[in-house]
Amino acid sequence: MSIATATPAIQVTGVTKTFSRPVERSARSRRRGAQSATEAITTGGDVFTALQDIDLSVGKGEFVSLVGASGCGKTTLLRMMSGLIARDSGEIRIDGRLVNGVPSKVGFVFQEPALLPWRSVHDNLAFALEYKQLPPDEREAVIEDKLKLTNLLEFRNSYPHQLSGGMQQRAGLARALATDPEVLFMDEPLSALDAFTRRRLQQEIASIIEASGATCVLVTHDVDEAVFFSDRIVVMGARPGRVTELIDVPFPRPRTQVELLGNPEAAQIRDRVLELVLGLG
Amino acid sequence: MALTNDAPGRAPRPDLSPVQDPEAPAEPSALRTFLRRRWTLPILSVVVFLIVWQIVGMNLNPILLATPGSVAVALGELVVNGQLGFAFLRAMGALGAGFGIAAVVGIGVGLLMGRSIVAYRVINPYVSFFQATPLIALTPLVVIWAGIGFPAEVVITFLLAVWTVIINTSEGTRNTPPILLDMASVYHAKESSVVRNVALPHAVPYIFAGLRIALGKALIGVIIGEMSISLQGLGGLIVDFGDSFQTAKLLAAIITSSIVGVVGTIIIEILRRYIAPWSQTVDRGKL
Numbered sequence A: 001m002s003i004a005t006a007t008p009a010i011q012v013t014g015v016t017k018t019f020s021r022p023v024e025r026s027a028r029s030r031r032r033g034a035q036s037a038t039e040a041i042t043t044g045g046d047v048f049t050a051l052q053d054i055d056l057s058v059g060k061g062e063f064v065s066l067v068g069a070s071g072c073g074k075t076t077l078l079r080m081m082s083g084l085i086a087r088d089s090g091e092i093r094i095d096g097r098l099v100n101g102v103p104s105k106v107g108f109v110f111q112e113p114a115l116l117p118w119r120s121v122h123d124n125l126a127f128a129l130e131y132k133q134l135p136p137d138e139r140e141a142v143i144e145d146k147l148k149l150t151n152l153l154e155f156r157n158s159y160p161h162q163l164s165g166g167m168q169q170r171a172g173l174a175r176a177l178a179t180d181p182e183v184l185f186m187d188e189p190l191s192a193l194d195a196f197t198r199r200r201l202q203q204e205i206a207s208i209i210e211a212s213g214a215t216c217v218l219v220t221h222d223v224d225e226a227v228f229f230s231d232r233i234v235v236m237g238a239r240p241g242r243v244t245e246l247i248d249v250p251f252p253r254p255r256t257q258v259e260l261l262g263n264p265e266a267a268q269i270r271d272r273v274l275e276l277v278l279g280l281g
Numbered sequence B: 001m002a003l004t005n006d007a008p009g010r011a012p013r014p015d016l017s018p019v020q021d022p023e024a025p026a027e028p029s030a031l032r033t034f035l036r037r038r039w040t041l042p043i044l045s046v047v048v049f050l051i052v053w054q055i056v057g058m059n060l061n062p063i064l065l066a067t068p069g070s071v072a073v074a075l076g077e078l079v080v081n082g083q084l085g086f087a088f089l090r091a092m093g094a095l096g097a098g099f100g101i102a103a104v105v106g107i108g109v110g111l112l113m114g115r116s117i118v119a120y121r122v123i124n125p126y127v128s129f130f131q132a133t134p135l136i137a138l139t140p141l142v143v144i145w146a147g148i149g150f151p152a153e154v155v156i157t158f159l160l161a162v163w164t165v166i167i168n169t170s171e172g173t174r175n176t177p178p179i180l181l182d183m184a185s186v187y188h189a190k191e192s193s194v195v196r197n198v199a200l201p202h203a204v205p206y207i208f209a210g211l212r213i214a215l216g217k218a219l220i221g222v223i224i225g226e227m228s229i230s231l232q233g234l235g236g237l238i239v240d241f242g243d244s245f246q247t248a249k250l251l252a253a254i255i256t257s258s259i260v261g262v263v264g265t266i267i268i269e270i271l272r273r274y275i276a277p278w279s280q281t282v283d284r285g286k287l
Helices: A027-039 A074-081 A121-132 A136-149 A165-178 A195-212 A223-229 A257-261 A264-278 B030-036 B040-058 B068-080 B083-115 B117-132 B135-146 B150-174 B178-186 B191-230 B233-243 B247-275 B277-283
Strands: A010-020 A047-058 A063-068 A089-094 A106-109 A183-187 A215-219 A232-237 A242-248
Touching: A010 A074, A047 A074, A047 A242, A063 A074, A063 A223, A063 A264, A074 A089, A074 A183, A074 A215, A106 A165, A106 B178, A121 A136, A121 A165, A136 A165, A165 A195, A195 A223, A195 A257, A215 A223, A223 A257, A223 A264, A232 A264, A242 A264, B030 B040, B040 B068, B068 B083, B068 B247, B083 B117, B083 B150, B083 B191, B083 B233, B083 B247, B117 B150, B135 B150, B135 B191, B150 B191, B178 B191, B191 B233, B191 B247, B233 B247
Parallel strands: A063 A215, A063 A232, A106 A183, A183 A215
Antiparallel strands: A010 A047, A010 A089, A232 A242
16 A cells, blocks of 8 residues: 555545335435335345445546446435545545535535426525625536536526426536536436437547546446546445455547547456446456 | 316317318317307306206295395395404404414414324323314303303314314324435424424415315304304394395395305415415416
8 A cells, every 4th residue: 555645535434324214214324215115125124234344445637436236325325425424434535634514615416316396496406505705706607617518508597397308407516616626426318318418428528527536436426427527446345345456547538429439448447347346247 | 078178268289180081171160269268167167057947946936036136136235234254254254353363373383293292192191182163063162151241152163173283283282204304314404493384384385275265164253153152143134134035135244154165265375375386386377
């Protein structure tokens, strides 16, 4: 191990998470736990280990993807890193500070757009900026800037249901960027989109992220997507959830879909990841 | 093709199948087109009902069943001598006060129960108990507490209506999609902001559904209250006319009490459109 020269953006040390599943649960907690619960069913008993002894370090500006079969706890890990759920033991630090609740300077792109249906695109971004209490003109400038970045400026007054799935997810991204996050967490942000929209958005997101310089952690089921975005791919295994292998993706960023398509090295990396995820490695 | 098709003047579907019966008419007849109009059947239904009622009523003792004609005459009489107008306003007043307080208290308590699991567990037993209790049975107790008169009737109205509002508000709030709550915590929204911007707007359709049901219960409270406590207003008229076998006037008073309910429903609907225009999904086909 080399001596760390700078504080890593995210440092995960010895993190373990178990879930207990009482027989009777309220509808709310059932739905709240659903994402992690479906990922982490490892035992039929009352307590099961979603994640065991996870160590992971993400450098500043690095793009890391978490991939793995269902039940490996990747979404749980992402949600713990972002402070949305608590860990049982171990340490998670963002920018050197212990995570306890959602840290400032963190952005999150959800699996669904998670827009407030009763607010326009503009007002959804304004909601995310509320806690910053910016002066109105400054706030408007930020919103306009992020909407321009995501090509949504002309839809600023549209309501979510008036937008296509891809546009909704772009609005979710614009909102995540509005707070100028240093760390951006993305939980399968493109999984609900059709293949073409997904490809196009991957390219757009890549260039937006490049410009922002944010550190990114992405959970995805799409190995091609992981290869396209990441500097490093974290392959996770299930029962209990753990990190099985770290794979470097050595191509310089930003990348284009086209240059990776015919690249034999990229194909090799993709095959290796697939083998590991499918348990063939 | 269904007669309930409510698109007026809709062009007949182009017939792509080979012609089987050269005798079949190409255009629907004028009668069928008329019947398919949106308002034709409801109006026709009511008119036929009134005619049947009139014929049956004319052949019965008027004490058993007054005819629509005599009810209309009685209605006119009661409006002219001012009895009905006063009774109507009194009922609207009791409804406005009892239901209004129930709406405010119900939404408040419901939000609290929806956002705090502790509050939910503490309050829910009472909500379940009172929701299941025939609260009209509390009338004597309410009279002992509040005396004979308007305040007691407002209390009865409130007691009948409030539980439905509480239940619907708390269910709507508890059903806020977790992803929106996660989103709110990512952006450090305070509890007051979560309630105002996320939970309450999400609960609005549930709340208005609850208000509409509660309005019906509140109106029962108003009329029963008047019938059994003060013997004034619409409830008082209903008892009077019933006891003196004035069936036409009795029906006129009953119809007036449904008008109170209709006016209340319209006010709620106007409020909903004003407060929550995004919840207008139900009448999307209307234009």
